[in-house]
Amino acid sequence: MSTPQGNEFPFAGAEAPASERRDATSRLETPRAWVLWLGVATVSGLGSGIARADEGMWTFDNFPKDLVESRYGFAPSDEWLDTVRAASVRLGNGCSGSFVSKRGLILTNHHCVLRCVQQLSTADENLVQSGFYAEKMEDERRCPGLEVNRLESIEDVTERVAKATEGKKGETYVSAKNAVIADIESGCGSDETTRCDVVELYGGGLHHLYRYRRFQDVRLVFAPSVKAAFFGGDPDNFNFPRYAFDAAFLRPRVDDRAVRVKEYLRWSKKGVDDGDLVFVSGHPGRTNRLKTVAELEYLRDWGLPEVLLRLAEERGLLAQFSRASNENERIARGRLFGVENGLKALQGRRAALADDTFFGTLVEAETDFRGKLAGDDETLEAFREIAEAMERYRVIRTDLRYKERHRNYGSKLFGHALDLVRWKEEQQKPNADRLPEYAEAKKPALKAGITSAAPIYPSLEQTLLGHYFTRLRADLGPDDPFVKAVLGDEAPFALAERLVKETRLADPELREKWFDDPVSLEVDADPMLKLAKVISDAGREIRSVFEDEIESVVDRARAKIADARFRIYGTETYPDATFSLRLSFGTVKGFPDRGKEVPPFTRVRGLYERATGNEPFALSPRWKEKKDAIDLSTPMNFVTTNDIIGGNSGSPAINRDGRIVGLVFDGNIHSLGGDFGFDPRVNRAVSVDVRVIREGLHEVYGAKRLLKEIR
């Protein structure tokens, strides 16, 4: 499924959105802001084959109404835009959604609420399998920790950031930027009902402060069985044709009463046809479309292949672990899902970059842009600086990976150990001097993570940690002093077993005590904390090399390039994705695949034809039972040319009338290249058709209360 930004997707911890990583070294690969130069190519007609596509993740205040009008004879009015904007929401776990009733009913994906469904399950009541439906409003159940945000205001803070970082270099630059952002965010009035994020747009050309209304009491209203929502499982993930009922409903409460909203989206009864114009409103997480060719080459040749190998190995390991017993299957499922999802997503990205035609277009676009920079030596020099930084990155990449970036390979205990060790050190510093992930504003989330009562499974912990130690030794070499410091004379899995057995970190109350009173944390008294300290120290060292010699260099060079773009194109184009609200436009349209044309719609009939009775192609019992009742010709899923990316999961697909026609839940395999550029030939967003949602709620789930509300 389209990878949302949520931290319930474990792979994300590896090579994924900055928004959900605590590790600031990740920024280079997930910068907060870039201009999309393919977008530039589109708007100004520079590009070659890719130009004039339905491309763009546009901000609402800069939507290209004229362009859409000229192409489709329809332009959304300001009122249309205002309503859609106010009806759109962001889920704290990295998904999107929309209000669909005045009582605050939210439509989103099942996979965006899966974690909540798991948490609400008990030994006696497996809601993941059975699904959930609240017959009455008072039966709606609270999703632990799930937060919903609605954008309330945007403020330009470009000047403040520029002033604070002016003339600074290296580590000093990074610190100054972290400090001013921490300051702005904490001064905006963050509290129980307000959230503030500084968003970098146009590669630093603009800094905007986004202020959101927070809803922290969010109730689960409806979720189908995972068998219906994720029919086809990993094999179908990122693929089309598709037969998934990946829909769910939530509802925020304020003061224990359902919220009332003025703006919400109405339902379309007739749905869409092939060729119809469709808008998608949501929160695309990040794109790498501004990266220079040197950065993309690094990603293509080193970054992606090496992360893929790690994920592939972990998939083999977890799959085999899972087959040992039902219990193992259960405890490893979450991480295995994340690993498989990440593997597929990153494979798609690698394939896009390895595609000569696609990559050639990216190279051509950069060449065109550089052509326009003739005489602007400073900006041209910036390209060279980035290329040199990439050379340096290559040299330190393996150390950076093992010492700082992927520090625990999924072991929760070890993750807690690392956080506690760092927190003890960081909380003594002034807020502005801290590593950003330990800044005061992050404290509540940090504490929630460290003190989480989520179960910890020793066997899985040992396996993941032993695997990390094994890879560490293999890739850095047994003679590396860091490897010797970590392993001593112990074998990787023996060490992992001992640490998991001897540590006291499994106790959440103890972790809470240590977090609240860091002085009481005796690092040397616990073998896992002791090792975490060794790794944390080595991590700080390599991280500072990274920040000083690579991140800050790239950051500044990128800002120069972004300035030049901004000077040339201004807001004629759209900024890269930053998990902030965007609107895209496109049409319902099939695509070519392996020499054949894939039609844009699937129908319910196909679901039944495709069911084998075995996972992941087993029907849910309800759908099996109701086969005769349901209209088999109902459209099930469809594809459109909208430009989306991970984070758009749960976005409404909307027609000219501002009515919901579908629910975005994935992109096809080619959409993964959308990380780097939009390829209109093959890049498609995948939606659940509203008609099957209605039909399903009616015939399969008998969800009358819901149907009445969304009419």
Add this chain to the structure above:
Amino acid sequence: MSTPQGNEFPFAGAEAPASERRDATSRLETPRAWVLWLGVATVSGLGSGIARADEGMWTFDNFPKDLVESRYGFAPSDEWLDTVRAASVRLGNGCSGSFVSKRGLILTNHHCVLRCVQQLSTADENLVQSGFYAEKMEDERRCPGLEVNRLESIEDVTERVAKATEGKKGETYVSAKNAVIADIESGCGSDETTRCDVVELYGGGLHHLYRYRRFQDVRLVFAPSVKAAFFGGDPDNFNFPRYAFDAAFLRPRVDDRAVRVKEYLRWSKKGVDDGDLVFVSGHPGRTNRLKTVAELEYLRDWGLPEVLLRLAEERGLLAQFSRASNENERIARGRLFGVENGLKALQGRRAALADDTFFGTLVEAETDFRGKLAGDDETLEAFREIAEAMERYRVIRTDLRYKERHRNYGSKLFGHALDLVRWKEEQQKPNADRLPEYAEAKKPALKAGITSAAPIYPSLEQTLLGHYFTRLRADLGPDDPFVKAVLGDEAPFALAERLVKETRLADPELREKWFDDPVSLEVDADPMLKLAKVISDAGREIRSVFEDEIESVVDRARAKIADARFRIYGTETYPDATFSLRLSFGTVKGFPDRGKEVPPFTRVRGLYERATGNEPFALSPRWKEKKDAIDLSTPMNFVTTNDIIGGNSGSPAINRDGRIVGLVFDGNIHSLGGDFGFDPRVNRAVSVDVRVIREGLHEVYGAKRLLKEIR
């Protein structure tokens, strides 16, 4: 360790030497013959940074004596060359070796005889762990199935091959070539003591018939514990500094008496120093140095990354399988070793191709060569044809992989099923019309494989087969008709379990009966045979597409290019590796790594310093015990600039006097790029020093009889 060509190295079955694959579709990636254009660059001074290196895998009849003379003031005489040639042997499992006494004692690597040592072990006597030494000649034990070949004569058959394939295209071309080669080989007098191979040299510029003396009764004389031979295990594999005692001795018998040989290599007492000239005689398996840039790009972007992902996933799976029990560890060890070895080897190759500097040199060399071809439109067109074939290859690669190329993912039962099904069909055809791997000349080896009594472990079979089915569905997609035909409605692992349980193929006698009397093979009566038929039929189809549209196109285009090279350069250069006898020259020399200079020698002291007591850094009990007796300053392993590749394992390293100074057992990680071109900055061969072999035999093993023989 330097990957030999042997089929005991399971990874080889995936993406490895043609010499040990039965599957002819492998040829494109492991062509039998190419000119090395970097070699061309060297000799004629065309190249850039890489020129003038100690590069080349030279045939004995075309050794560049003058070049060596001019560079090192020494030229081997004809007598020197004759002796070394006659003292060199090839092991049937893909290794090299040399006669070191007149009674036919052969020095080779421990890893080249490991399978024999395993086979000679019993429940009571684990020779892999304890090592083996025959105190008396009559105690020497026969290695099952191990064969030794000594090159006796070479005949030029270029004309016959050219005549038979003249004017042919596509499948017809492939068939004609297969037919004439089968004919030449079977007409050369192959029997119990003679083996004949047609070897393609200079990319088809020459075809030579190599005739070998076969020794089929080969005895194990000495093998150390695997703990000493493979100290450092997978982490150290392909790395240096190194501390491995990877040596073993064999001895062929004829009529149950030790063979007597005229030519053998004497031992050097003083060994070598830094900077000394060293020759290596052996059988490099294959190189990809003639590949055009289009082919290398395919390998870099698609071929290697995808095989690597498969191997990484299998490593995770097998490592986890192995940890479940000691028994699991034992039964999976062989394949896990092969997977790890392959993973490391192919990662090194991918890294070499992804290195801009290295790849740039390859591109430059091709550009230079094409520059010389101005006006030769036919040859220039050949480059274009290959590039187009690679485009086509990309489209069918996934189908080819799952349907024909990696057919069993290591399941022995399923491998037997596929062979039996094909054999039944192929043996009815005239020899010349058969798939080459089922030609009459291959029958003995085929039968030996199918009827082998090697144990089959159901749990491992199910795991590997289930994994294959899982990958198949994931990569081809659940809607693919082939996937549906294979899986039906069953889940991958359920199908694997059922097949392994229900098949009768585990019985070697039954397999022998079926092989000898193919009519009695009722394919429909056994579920595994039935499925093998489905896969075999699909495999034939895609294979014929591959042969027709890719292999034959590339083959012919390559021959044109090779002709042009041969016209320009003749035998001024060396032919690419073809697992035929070659001689290389170089010097003892360290290399730079991660910013430091690695010295060329390690000493025994380092072995003891490095031992942790835990695998794979645990000392063998004998070495532990004898620490005080052994001279710790004895040189242990060393590196030289000789140009070697997999298949050179067990090669003697020889000084000017024709005496053995070392035993090649590996290349460093940078040597893996040697597949595509020789990089003198960093490519190194790794040898066991003869001085530690003598010291070890004397102090650690008390092998007096051996020491007396090799004095």
